[in-house]
Amino acid sequence: MKKLNLNLIGLAFFSLMLFACGTDDADEIDDGMDDDETEVDQVDISTLAAKFYHTDAVSVTFDETWVTITSSNLPDHKSMYYPMNNPLYEPYDEPNNPDFKKNPGEIGAQNYVFKIPRYPSEAANKESTPMGPMGVSINSIVFFNQEAAPGDDILEELNTFDQYEGHPAGDAYHYHIEPIWLTENKGSDAFLGFLLDGFPVYGPMENGKIITNDDLDDYHGHTSATADFPDGIYHYHITEDLPWINGDGFYGEAGTITQ
Numbered sequence: 290m291k292k293l294n295l296n297l298i299g300l301a302f303f304s305l306m307l308f309a310c311g312t313d314d315a316d317e318i319d320d321g322m323d324d325d326e327t328e329v330d331q332v333d334i335s336t337l338a339a340k341f342y343h344t345d346a347v348s349v350t351f352d353e354t355w356v357t358i359t360s361s362n363l364p365d366h367k368s369m370y371y372p373m374n375n376p377l378y379e380p381y382d383e384p385n386n387p388d389f390k391k392n393p394g395e396i397g398a399q400n401y402v403f404k405i406p407r408y409p410s411e412a413a414n415k416e417s418t419p420m421g422p423m424g425v426s427i428n429s430i431v432f433f434n435q436e437a438a439p440g441d442d443i444l445e446e447l448n449t450f451d452q453y454e455g456h457p458a459g460d461a462y463h464y465h466i467e468p469i470w471l472t473e474n475k476g477s478d479a480f481l482g483f484l485l486d487g488f489p490v491y492g493p494m495e496n497g498k499i500i501t502n503d504d505l506d507d508y509h510g511h512t513s514a515t516a517d518f519p520d521g522i523y524h525y526h527i528t529e530d531l532p533w534i535n536g537d538g539f540y541g542e543a544g545t546i547t548q
């Protein structure tokens with residue numbers, strides 16, 4: 290609570306400062322943001338739209354307030370979970386894992402629409418991530434959190450991951466852990482996608498160093514410069530250890546997803 294109060298005092302002070310300097314800004318075009326939001330610290334994530342490369346399956350549009358990502362959630366890599374008549378079907382077996390087993394589902398097209406804040410901001414009250422999609426990657430595949438479906442154990446589900454560390458729930462393919470197809474092709478320090486709050490997700494490396502859970506806050510992120518945002522931005526990292534992508538919930542105000 291103490292921190293929150295300090296933030297509120299800071300915000301009030303900053304609002305006064307803005308008001309005091311207001312005449313200079315009178316000619317600014319209204320960008321549709323609330324009057325009590327300050328733009329100073331806000332970063333425009335729409336600059337990353339072109340990184341969503343698997344354009345057969347994912348498209349990105351944006352307006353002043355929202356980035357809209359539409360995904361049919363179809364991997365551009367091979368998988369044992371594609372139907373056998375799909376050119377991307379490839380059988381797989383994990384010879385070093387005696388507990389390896391295949392899930393019953395096969396990959397099918399989804400119709401996900403993510404509406405995420407173009408200028409993400411920290412949430413006053415951090416919300417848990419939902420079961421099901423909590424974000425979307427640059428090849429259209431959705432990110433799930435560290436929870437298995439009710440009644441299942443996520444550590445056992447690891448045994449069902451395919452050659453690129455994903456698996457389906459029903460016919461909805463997803464990643465819980467590092468999507469190695471992306472980090473192998475784009476780099477371990479690359480931008481990999483967004484969570485629903487608009488904050489970007491990066492791979493497990495930064496400035497040549499492996500990021501561990503100890504480097505990150507409870508939500509599994511931190512604020513620093515990235516190649517895409519040299520002035521700094523809050524961002525998540527995918528780490529090798531549980532909870533992998535997100536920790537205790539969204540750092541920012543979450544957008545919406547329809548499916």
Ligand SMILES: [Zn+2]
Nearest residue numbers: 433446458465
């Ligand atoms: Zn899963």
Ligand SMILES: [Zn+2]
Nearest residue numbers: 495513524526
């Ligand atoms: Zn970082």
